[in-house]
């Protein structure tokens with residue numbers, strides 16, 4: 365395959381970025397999108413040029429590092445996959461592919477396509493946990509969890525914190541991510557003790573980080589590699605408003 | 615900050631205000647369209663003119679209407695502020711290519727809202743202000759009581775004034791009744807001879823349609839209501855009732871008067 369790549373290059377968050385255009389030949393349609401970038405970087409290194417910085421780790425869709433905004437869509441044109449699971453067979457010979465970093469005030473660019481998602485870490489650190497030590501795994505029947513609750517909690521827990529929801533949203537809103545983190549604990553018995561304070565603190569931290577508000581466009585859920593549902597955002601709204609109305613924090 | 619102001623100024627709280635005010639405005643729309651259907655009555659405006667008297671004198675309706683004006687302002691300012699804040703959250707550099715997987719209406723609520731605000735201002739200046747403060751003509755209807763038929767109508771001479779908006783009188787023989795009432799119907803009728811105005815109204819109703827096709831369902835999502843049992847009903851109401859039937863009924867009113875003018 366022959367490809368024309370337009371890639372965003374930016375030295376750091378303080379400098380201005382710009383697009384660079386690269387021509388690539390001999391790309392196999394069986395390569396993954398990140399392997400195609402490896403080929404590009406090898407070529408750049410051979411030419412004594414600075415390789416493109418991009419994030420990746422597991423390359424199997426579970427770590428959430430591979431943030432790339434490809435042809436106007438986070439993680440590219442396929443539904444329900446991360447960039448690392450996208451293959452070149454999803455493109456045609458001769459295509460021009462535009463690759464940009466996630467763009468949000470709360471996700472400053474570190475370099476090229478790499479952004480800092482530590483805002484997510486701070487949100488989780490503000491309340492997305494269970495404080496007590498739960499010890500070793502108990503007998504499965506000692507703590508009854510209805511199957512439906514377990515299923516919904518599991519679906520929410522599938523969130524890999526990749527930030528595609530923020531990247532996709534016209535408001536750069538983090539509500540899909542935060543709602544998944546609130547839901548996975550609100551649905552399970554272990555999460556009950558801190559249920560209200562968790563919702564209050566995580567939403568407050570989300571606002572402090574400078575993410576936008578939700579307009580319920582649904583772009584987040586459509587682009588989420590784990591297909592986290594909008595039902596979680598409705599649940600977060602219930603959790604948050606309910607907590608604000610009834611918690612003891614005045 | 616107290617917990618209440620904290621809640622209302624949070625991202626979810628601001629959305630809650632949008633949803634509650636938006637749903638209130640939506641419910642008003644349903645009442646408003648039902649009343650305005652009187653315009654289609656072939657009674658030279660009697661039913662419509664009586665309905666306007668009721669709407670502007672009933673203390674309950676008056677109280678609700680002040681709430682309504684406040685809600686329109688709160689909804690509009692909060693909407694613009696949210697749109698501004700949400701725009702800021704993206705940052706200075708925006709994407710060069712966007713292929714957003716969402717509906718056009720959902721991404722353009724503020725644009726649609728701007729059209730609605732312009733419309734509301736024009737609409738209120740035209741009919742509401744005129745009715746309340748302007749010099750409206752009065753019309754006298756003579757009704758034959760036995761069959762309830764209107765036997766005569768006449769427009770009162772210019773400068774004719776009543777202390778109240780409505781005066782009813784029984785004739786001496788108790789066979790007919792006269793009603794003198796402010797003739798808003800005629801103002802409506804005259805206004806819609808004007809093609810640009812008719813087009814503005816129709817365009818605005820298209821904006822209402824798009825605003826509510828997204829907004830109605832969205833408001834329930836904001837309130838935390840997203841449930842497989844009720845979603846089909848909410849979708850039906852949002853798309854068919856508030857997105858299509860009600861805006862179409864509203865849009866039919868100026869179009870009807872315009873066509874009547876063309877025919878005469």
Ligand code: HEM
Nearest residue numbers: 579632633636639640690693723724727731829832833836
């Ligand atoms: C006066 C001019 C108006 C403006 C500027 C305006 C603006 C907006 C904006 C920007 C939103 C989206 C807020 C967000 O989710 O980020 C919105 C939502 C909404 N609007 Fe309006 N609007 C106006 C009039 C109306 C009217 C007349 C109605 C009803 C008849 C209405 C009903 C709604 C509803 C139901 C929502 C959904 C609330 C939610 O998503 O939670 N709006 N409006």
Ligand code: SF4
Nearest residue numbers: 523524526527529588
């Ligand atoms: S909700 Fe989906 S898109 Fe957002 S961070 Fe989690 S996995 Fe990524």
Ligand code: FES
Nearest residue numbers: 423427428430448
């Ligand atoms: S590299 Fe881990 S999810 Fe893509």
